[in-house]
Amino acid sequence: MRLFTWTTTAYFYITFCLSLLTTTFASDGATSQEAAQDFFSRHAGPENGSNHTNNWAVLVCSSRYWFNYRHMANALGMYRTVKRLGIPDSNIILMLADDVACNTRNKFPGTVFSNQGRHLDLYGENIEVDYRGYEVTVENFIRVLTGRMDASVPRSKRLLTDDRSNIFVYMTGHGGNEFLKFQDNEEISAFDIADAFEQMWQKKRYNEIFFMVDTCQANTMFSKIYSPNVLATGSSELGENSYSYENDADVGVAVIDTFTHYNLEFMEGINKTSQLTMQDLFNTYSFEKIKSTPGVHSDLFTRPLDRTLITDFFGGVARAELIDENAIVEHTSGPTTDVDEAELARSEDIPLPDILADTKNSATSGRRSSSPGLMKQLRAWCPVAVIGVLATWIVMSR
């Protein structure tokens, strides 16, 4: 029995010493900022890779009434595509008048279709409309974009983007030369949208925006934008109308617009892993198909279109890597940090979440040395060692 207890005690001490030795020579990881930049560049090349970490969508149908069924179907079609490609409901702001599905004139109540023959119900049971009915106003739209809202507005109605968010803004309805009609009541102008985007840029609320408009004379809507990293496309030039695609005989009205129809048709062919680019999408536009001249405004967009993936805007694709478990996270309090500021000038003042910056449980405060690890090991071994010692003492002293 004595031999047994002595061997167990010896085992405890040997394993204790071994673990002390191994942790003394544990290596440290790179600083967190360098690791993040390395991750982004590794996945898509140094200048052409996308820097976004999350995707949002703002889908607006600015018309109401039964005869504007196709605008509702446009927006719901985009909603379905964007959800299918991976953006969750929490990251989508859907603004619809939503008076079509349960309209008394709807022969198929509770449904919205976007093709002749009614093959796919876009309304379904699982859509989340954030602004419906009379809440779809110019003021609410601009408040959503700029984030200037009353504190009582719930989170689901807010655009909670940060400076690494890619946003897809889609607007459809009736429009004209540098304006868009909202709910037959008011108008939003191209200058308002341009100013809203600039506010977002100043407040670091987006990484890149893809702005798509499907109205008459749509290309005028993005002609006034002056903020960087905005890619815009519209369905028709100044002086041109945008046309609807087809009617359904039983629904009785036009069910989809051509520009949106061809965009959705293109999207149906891709999935979350697609490597198709925005250039591929724009190459499918033609006057013969769409019956109007679609326009693309990429002057403000810094990346080349043939390196910009469709899923950068339409999908909720995120790349993830397992980081080195032993990397110590630095917290950026104080002016003397050794962060590479030239590369990440825009994001130097992101505060680390409190949970990672709270180091009151480690012996030192985040400096890159092995003594916190050693102290932690000692503290972890304390009860085991005490139990071992007490157990042997108790057993020995019968």
Added chain:
Amino acid sequence: MNWKDFRLSFSLLVLCRLLLAVTPYVDSLELDHDHQLSSPTNSYVRLQEGIFLYKHDVDPYSGGAFYHSPLYLSLFTTVLPTSRFLCRLVWTLVDALGAWALVGIWRERQTLESSSRDTLIAAAYLFNPYLFLPNLALSTASFENMLQLLALLFACKGRASPALFFASILLHLSLHSVLLLPPFILLLLSSPHSHLVNPKVFIAYRNPKASLSTALSYIGEFLVYSAIMSLCCTTVAGGWGWVEKTWGVVLTLPDLTPNPGLWWYFFTEMFDHFRPFFLMVFSVHLLMYVAPICLKFQHDPLFASFALLGVLGMFKPYLTLADPGLFLSMYALFPETYPYLYHPLVTTLLHLHAALLLPLFHSLWLDQGTGNANFFYASTLVFGMANGAAMVDAIWAGLRIAVGGRQGEDEGEIAVVQE
């Protein structure tokens, strides 16, 4: 039967359990998320989360998910592995140790070196579904049961220091084990032998000159060990926050995850201003069983601790199947009471009924959505009734045996040594 035979059969039983633990089918069942097999204070998933947070320099007690003692943090970041496969082996060995302790208790009770019932008792522990299912789910209730049995074993042997030491470690894993301290002290002072047929006033067999001061010295030693372990816990956790999150959790019940116990449903529908009152009522309810059981069974303290384990197995705040499982397995230690059980068939059927209803209604409520919480609550009531029937019957038999006169008394396979 000689000693070697039990070793062989015990090894076979443990081997069977090891094989069960490593079968891939068990992985597919996802038992560690099952609410019957582990509760928030026992769950392996939460243990993993706490260990992860601890390893990444985050205080695991600052959030609301981790209610295990810091001793687990220390154990699993140092000597024990955290990978699932190795943990299954460790847990099986823990259960094997518990079974060995149970056999040791039986042998102490009979003062035998070995007996023919040893294998049966080991099997009653190792193959009790209420015990091996939480074990496969890697619930830390297995550790608690093992420590409980080890402490009882050393108390039966009369060795106070190891018994109190294991009891103090157990105190840190489960606060309610402190209720078993009175019968413990009585067991340390008297003998584990079966005195049920001959109820007398408490006689300190081991130490005839024992007095209140001896008992107080035992309590003092227990408190010293607990204080040392508390200091160790504080060193690990880096503060005193662990007290509120481990012991405080079973007193204030912040987490109302469904379990087979009787507390959670009651407190989901509780108005806030009544909450402290009812928490006090439920906790005092547990306290009030200690004195009557110890007084009534002062002649046989092992039976008293068995009865108190039954009470705990019914009324603990975060109950799992492992707690009444320990009570049922310990039933194997008292075969002299079997002829005097009043309704063993009813108890068995109630347990069978509850065992079928609990997973069924849980699934109906949370997986399929066609039922609601009341279904599962009703099945926990049936389970409580089953445990209650088992307890009442055990106490009835423990008292009735003193009157005697039943037929099957001396016709068992083995004559139980009774004094």
